[in-house]
Structure formats: structure tokens, C-alpha cells
Amino acid sequence: xxxxxxxxxxxxxxxxxxxxxxxxxxxxxxxxxxxxxxxxxxxxxxxxxxxxxxxxxxxxxxxxxxxxxxxxxxxxxxxxxxxxxxxxxxxxxxxxxxxxxxxxxxxxxxxxxxxxxxxxxxxxxxxxxxxxxxxxxxxxxxxxxxxxxxxxxxxxxxxxxxxxxxxxxxxxxxxxxxxxxxxxxxxxxxxxxxxxxxxxxxxxxxxxxxxxxxxxxxxxxxxxxxxxxxxxxxxxxxxxxxxxxxxxxxxxxxxxxxxxxxxxxxxxxxxxxxxxxxxxxxxxxxxxxxxxxxxxxxxxxxxxxxxxxxxxxxxxxxxxxxxxxxxxxxxxxxxxxxxxxxxxxxxxxxxxxxxxxxxxxxxxxxxxxxxxxxxxxxxxxxxxxxxxxxxxxxxxxxxxxxxxxxxxxxxxxxxxxxxxxxxxxxxxxxxxxxxxxxxxxxxxxxxxxxxxxxxxxxxxxxxxxxxxxxxxxxxxxxxxxxxxxxxxxxxxxxxxxxxxxxxxxxxxxxxxxxxxxxxxxxxxxxxxxxxxxxxxxxxxxxxxxxxxxxxxxxxxxxxxxxxxxxxxxxxxxxxxxxxxxxxxxxxxxxxxxxxxxxxxxxxxxxxxxxxxxxxxxxxxxxxxxxxxxxxxxxxxxxxxxxxxxxxxxxxxxxxxxxxxxxxxxxxxxxxxxxxxxxxxxxxxxxxxxxxxxxxxxxxxxxxxxxxxxx
Ligand code: GCW
Numbered sequence: 014x015x016x017x018x019x020x021x022x023x024x025x026x027x028x029x030x031x032x033x034x035x036x037x038x039x040x041x042x043x044x045x046x047x048x049x050x051x052x053x054x055x056x057x058x059x060x061x062x063x064x065x066x067x068x069x070x071x072x073x074x075x076x077x078x079x080x081x082x083x084x085x086x087x088x089x090x091x092x093x094x095x096x097x098x099x100x101x102x103x104x105x106x107x108x109x110x111x112x113x114x115x116x117x118x119x120x121x122x123x124x125x126x127x128x129x130x131x132x133x134x135x136x137x138x139x140x141x142x143x144x145x146x147x148x149x150x151x152x153x154x155x156x157x158x159x160x161x162x163x164x165x166x167x168x169x170x171x172x173x174x175x176x177x178x179x180x181x182x183x184x185x186x187x188x189x190x191x192x193x194x195x196x197x198x199x200x201x202x203x204x205x206x207x208x209x210x211x212x213x214x215x216x217x218x219x220x221x222x223x224x225x226x227x228x229x230x231x232x233x234x235x236x237x238x239x240x241x242x243x244x245x246x247x248x249x250x251x252x253x254x255x256x257x258x259x260x261x262x263x264x265x266x267x268x269x270x271x272x273x274x275x276x277x278x279x280x281x282x283x284x285x286x287x288x289x290x291x292x293x294x295x296x297x298x299x300x301x302x303x304x305x306x307x308x309x310x311x312x313x314x315x316x317x318x319x320x321x322x323x324x325x326x327x328x329x330x331x332x333x334x335x336x337x338x339x340x341x342x343x344x345x346x347x348x349x350x351x352x353x354x355x356x357x358x359x360x361x362x363x364x365x366x367x368x369x370x371x372x373x374x375x376x377x378x379x380x381x382x383x384x385x386x387x388x389x390x391x392x393x394x395x396x397x398x399x400x401x402x403x404x405x406x407x408x409x410x411x412x413x414x415x416x417x418x419x420x421x422x423x424x425x426x427x428x429x430x431x432x433x434x435x436x437x438x439x440x441x442x443x444x445x446x447x448x449x450x451x452x453x454x455x456x457x458x459x460x461x462x463x464x465x466x467x468x469x470x471x472x473x474x475x476x477x478x479x480x481x482x483x484x485x486x487x488x489x490x491x492x493x494x495x496x497x498x499x500x501x502x503x504x505x506x507x508x509x510x511x512x513x514x515x516x517x518x519x520x521x522x523x524x525x526x527x528x529x530x531x532x533x534x535x536x537x538x539x540x541x542x543x544x545x546x547x548x549x550x551x552x553x554x555x556x557x558x559x560x561x562x563x564x565x566x567x568x569x570x571x572x573x574x575x576x577x578x579x580x581x582x583x584x585x586x587x588x589x590x591x592x593x594x595x596x597x598x599x600x601x602x603x604x605x606x607x608x609x610x611x612x613x614x615x616x617x618x619x620x621x622x623x624x625x626x627x628x629x630x631x632x633x634x635x636x637x638x639x640x641x642x643x644x645x646x647x648x649x650x651x652x653x654x655x656x657x658x659x660x661x662x663x664x665x666x667x668x669x670x671x672x673x674x675x676x677x678x679x680x681x682x683x684x685x686x687x688x689x690x691x692x693x694x695x696x697x698x699x700x701x702x703x704x705x706x707x708x709x710x711x712x713x714x715x716x717x718x719x720x721x722x723x
Contacts, residue, residue: 037670040490067101103146135184136162189478191238205484207493234505247282322358343388415454436493443503551649556622586621
């Protein structure tokens with residue numbers, strides 16, 4: 014065999030062997046598994062339509078797109094699909110990053126597509142016939158658009174859809190789509206449950222193949238920004254992030270991500286001019302401080318020419334900020350914005366500012382930021398968590414959405430499951446994020462959704478963005494639990510297309526990550542779709558929230574969380590009404606405020622978030638609150654058992670490695686759910702003195718020792 018053919022053969026073997034092995038999969042390939050197709054009409058039609066990849070132009074990102082197509086197609090079609098320079102013949106997939114530069118035949122084939130309407134990142138996929146034969150054209154206005162179109166085409170094929178009559182057009186709704194990491198420079202990951210940092214720490218190669226593979230995963234769902242260090246950047250070793258040595262390392266990482274259109278951002282400690290630069294102050298209005306930031310920013314751009322900008326946590330949980338110098342958050346953010354502005358960089362300034370001693374934490378971000386609307390520079394986005402407390406399994410939507418008409422808003426979600434079961438409990442969060450995106454703020458009358466606030470259609474401010482904290486680590490399966498990758502996938506899909514349905518996303522993910530076998534599909538999708546409600550039932554029904562201990566946030570510790578649940582001998586819940594409580598309800602626009610204010614209209618799943626009620630208060634289902642709590646805790650554990658039973662029914666239908674891994678997690682979930690149930694039911698029984706009608710509460714239950722303080 015000539016050496017060239019031998020290499021081709023070797024390539025095919027390398028690509029096929031690990032992917033076709035049903036015995037074990039370690040999850041590393043995630044949803045980009047490119048499983049070889051069985052022989053049959055679908056494969057035949059794909060082979061005819063995808064015989065070569067034509068790359069008429071050249072750039073790093075286009076080469077990534079072509080390489081991904083080649084990798085995916087070669088594996089799925091079990092034969093090498095070459096990349097050729099130039100126009101492409103019959104069966105070519107033609108990559109078109111700029112219509113103006115395409116040849117006449119391609120332009121004609123795209124006739125009828127208003128390429129301009131695709132925007133800077135959108136794409137069109139079209140089956141077409143020209144004088145050179147049949148083609149699939151991936152057209153866009155940028156290299157990045159072609160990359161997204163390439164991944165969309167691969168997804169289309171992985172899902173087994175027809176390609177002879179392709180006519181797809183997409184553009185992302187939200188123009189800024191980012192992922193945040195809380196990775197410390199010592200290699201640990203704050204709220205990470207899947208091993209150490211892939212970016213920092215001893216022995217971490219830089220760059221690492223993982224950076225490329227992670228960039229592929231991100232690009233495949235349209236994420237185009239990444240922040241690679243902890244927002245807690247202002248203390249200890251983390252302050253070194255902006256030192257030359259760490260910036261050089263960041264530049265190497267940036268290059269890997271750049272190849273997939275993903276820009277690098279860094280968290281900046283507000284105190285850096287002092288802590289790192291040796292100045293006496295970090296006062297944002299001090300000329301020396303401003304000069305320091307200008308020079309630091311220039312240094313970053315020399316190393317990372319397409320640097321995206323800074324993420325900042327200031328005056329929050331011990332991080333220094335402008336308040337230290339008697340300045341407000343707009344003054345702090347605008348100082349950084351001024352340094353970034355000449356380079357087109359942005360500031361993502363977090364609204365997560367609160368004082369744990371204050372009367373109502375939920376209201377604090379609003380108190381800090383409402384007076385500043387209109388004061389932020391144009392390249393500042395205020396990054397707001399989805400809820401007013403802190404990534405609980407159920408919270409109302411943050412009242413700042415729709416209340417800052419002259420400020421660019423960014424929604425912050427959490428893929429890492431800090432308060433939602435970490436790497437043990439199954440909790441598919443996409444339905445919850447959908448609720449946040451679809452929530453009607455009523456900012457400009459009915460129909461003013463959070464998505465509309467982010468995409469710029471509700472207010473006059475420029476569009477905002479979306480981000481998620483995703484603390485994946487060095488575990489082969491990225492997030493520590495195979496099924497949690499549905500959240501990372503779902504985040505990206507929603508960020509691109511918030512109108513997608515949570516079930517539809519789950520279905521896609523299962524088919525891409527496991528199989529399209531109807532039983533596998535239906536079983537895992539139903540597990541995912543039920544999972545959040547189940548976790549909520551056995552941890553914090555009716556909007557209770559923050560019942561976890563104050564350290565890892567995994568175990569229940571209601572006895573130290575009075576500030577959140579306000580449970581006493583007579584009743585439970587936080588009165589946030591205007592009439593008798595903290596007044597938080599009035600932070601929403603009128604119709605929403607009224608719905609939450611009134612006991613009768615407040616949605617029951619948030620009842621205890623907004624109201625303090627007697628244990629004997631009757632719910633719409635006729636039960637008392639206390640009985641509903643008991644029933645919820647017991648039902649939740651039973652449903653967790655059912656999750657495991659469903660999974661067990663899949664034995665032999667999916668690879669053993671992932672089967673066993675998830676089984677172990679589901680078993681631990683049941684045990685831990687029972688711990689939650691027994692702790693919480695005993696807590697409420699002891700407080701209220703009201704027995705469970707069904708006499709299930711284990712009054713002899715021994716609480717596990719918790720030494721964390723609140
Ligand atoms: O919920 C808290 C987390 C902290 C985190 C903080 C934040 C990075 O427990 O670990 O700090 O939120 O979002 O800043």
C-alpha cells in the first residue's frame with residue numbers, strides 16, 4: 014500500500030475505533046461523537062452529498078470548520094472526505110464566508126437568500142445544483158458564521174435528517190454569548206465538581222488538547238466568549254492573573270480558543286493597581302489608577318490582540334470595589350471601560366452585590382444598581398444572575414431585568430450545579446432557564462420578555478448578552494456526571510436560540526450523546542425533564558431556598574438558615590410584600606408586583622419566597638402548608654427512586670461505562686435525597702409541633718454534624 018493510502022487508512026481506523034466501541038465511552042466526545050452510520054439509504058445519500066469539502070478561502074477559523082467537517086464526515090460515513098482548495102465539484106460541501114467573493118455559480122445557487130439578513134454570525138445551509146454538480150453550500154458573512162453552519166450541518170447529519178433539500182437559515186438572537194469559569198490560579202476550581210482546572214495549576218500543560226476540544230464543544234453550540242479565571246480575582250494568588258507571566262499563559266490559551274471563534278476574557282481584581290501595581294490606591298477616579306489600567310490593558314492587547322474584556326466582581330463577598338473609595342459602581346466600571354474602549358473591549362460588571370447583614374438580600378442588587386441606570390459607559394454590561402438570591406432551584410426572576418432601560422444587561426446562569434446537587438443529583442436546568450428567558454417583565458407593557466431585554470428589543474440601550482458559569486474540570490467527562498452535559502449543551506443552544514423548547518433540546522442532546530433508540534431517547538428525556546422538579550421537591554419546595562449549609566452547599570442545614578426561610582413555631586416563609594414585609598415585591602413592574610404581593614395570586618411554587626404563612630394555611634389543593642411540605646419531601650424521594658429504576662431499564666442499551674457511572678450517581682442521589690427529606694421533615698416537625706398525617710417523619714433521625722457557619 015502506498016504510504017499516502019496507508020496514512021488515510023490509519024486516519025480512518027483512529028477515527029472509528031474509539032467511537033464505535035459500544036462497550037465503554039468516557040464522555041470526552043460529549044455531543045460530538047460522530048458515530049459511524051449503518052449501511053443503508055441514509056448513508057448512501059449522505060455519501061453522495063458529502064464527498065468533499067471545498068474551501069475557497071483560507072483562515073484559521075475556516076480551517077477549523079473544514080477540519081471539523083472532515084473529522085465528522087469521515088467518521089460517520091466511514092470513508093475519507095477530503096478537503097480541497099477551490100470551488101469544489103459534484104458532491105462538494107462549499108464553505109462561503111463572504112458572498113461577494115463567491116463565484117457566479119454559488120451566487121446563483123444562493124439566489125433568494127438575503128445574506129445580509131444573516132447578520133455577522135448567522136449562516137445559511139442550502140442544497141443546490143450548479144453546472145459543477147450537486148452541492149451543499151454553507152454561506153455566511155464571516156468565518157465564524159461558516160463555522161457555526163458547519164456544526165449545524167454535522168448536527169443535522171448526526172440526527173439523521175434529510176440533506177437533499179436543505180434550506181436552513183439561522184442567526185443568533187443574543188449577540189453576546191459567553192461562558193465563565195471560576196478557576197483559581199492554584200489549579201482549584203471554586204464550585205467545580207469535576208477535578209482541577211484545565212487552565213491553571215501545577216502540571217497543567219498549556220496549551221492542552223482539552224482547550225481545543227472544549228473550544229470545539231463551545232463553538233458547536235455558538236458560544237463565542239470565555240472567561241478563564243475566577244471572579245474572586247482580588248485576593249491571594251488570584252491577583253497575579255494580570256501579571257505578565259499569567260497573561261502570557263492566557264495568550265497561549267487564547268490562541269487555541271481563537272481558532273474556534275471563541276474570544277478570551279479575564280476576571281480582573283478591582284484592587285489590582287494596589288495589589289499588583291504597587292500604587293497606594295485603587296480609587297477609580299485617581300489619575301494614576303486610570304493610567305495603570307490603561308497601560309495594563311495595552312499590555313494585554315499586545316499579547317492577546319482580540320481580547321474581549323474584563324469580568325468584575327466588586328464590593329461583593331469580600332472582593333474590593335469602588336465602595337472602598339466612596340465611589341459608586343458606575344464610576345468603577347466606567348474607569349475600566351475607558352481603558353478598554355480604544356481596543357473595542359467590554360466590561361461585564363456583576364450586579365451580585367449584597368451585604369449578608371442587610372434585611373433582605375433579594376433587594377440589594379436593585380438598591381445598588383437602580384440609581385445608576387444611564388450612568389454606565391456604552392461598553393459596560395451589567396451582569397445579573399437569573400434570580401435575586403443565588404442560583405437556587407427556584408427563585409423569581411431578578412427584578413433588575415426590565416428596570417434598567419438605559420443599561421446593557423447580561424443574564425448570568427449557572428451550569429455548575431452548586432445548589433442543585435453538584436455532581437450527584439440529576440438536575441436538568443434548561444426548563445428553569447427557559448422560564449427566566451421567557452419571563453415577562455412588563456417593562457414596556459405585556460410582551461417585554463427577559464430575552465427581549467437581552468436582545469435589545471425592549472429598551473433603547475444597546476443589546477446585552479448571556480453567560481453561564483460552567484466549572485468543568487479535568488475529569489474525562491468534563492462535568493463529573495455524564496447527564497449534566499445536557500446543561501452545557503442546553504445553555505449554548507438556548508443562548509443561540511432562546512425560543513427552543515427545553516424538551517426538544519433534551520431530545521437532541523440524548524440522540525447526539527447516547528442514541529436515537531426510541532426507548533433510550535424517551536427514558537433519558539423523561540428523566541431529564543422530571544429532574545428539576547424532583548430535586549426541588551426533596552430540597553426546597555414552594556420557593557423556600559438557601560437551606561444548604563454555608564460551605565460546600567450540598568447538605569441541608571435549615572437550622573442555620575433562618576434568615577432565608579424565617580420558619581418559626583407558627584409559620585414559614587419570607588414576607589417580601591409591600592404591605593407587611595420587606596417591600597421587595599414593589600421592585601417589579603406593576604402587574605408582576607401585584608401578582609406576587611397577593612397571597613391568592615402568588616404562584617404557589619414561590620409562595621414561601623414571597624409570603625410568611627401559618628403552617629395551617631390551606632393551599633389550592635386543599636392541603637395545609639405543613640402537610641404539603643411533608644408530602645413533597647416524601648414524594649421527591651420516591652421520584653428519585655423512580656429515576657434510578659428508569660435508568661436501570663436501560664442496562665445493555667447503552668455503553669457499560671456510562672451506564673455504571675450514572676447508576677452510581679443515581680444511587681447516591683437517592684441516599685442523599687432521603688437525608689434531605691429526613692432533615693427537613695424533622696426540622697419542620699420539631700418547629701411546628703404538627704405531626705405528619707401519614708406519620709412518616711423519623712423523629713429519631715440524627716442530623717449529620719455540620720460545622721460550617723452561615
Ligand atoms: O453563590 C456564591 C458562591 C460563590 C461565588 C459567588 C459569586 C465566585 O457560593 O462561590 O463566588 O456566588 O457568584 O460571586
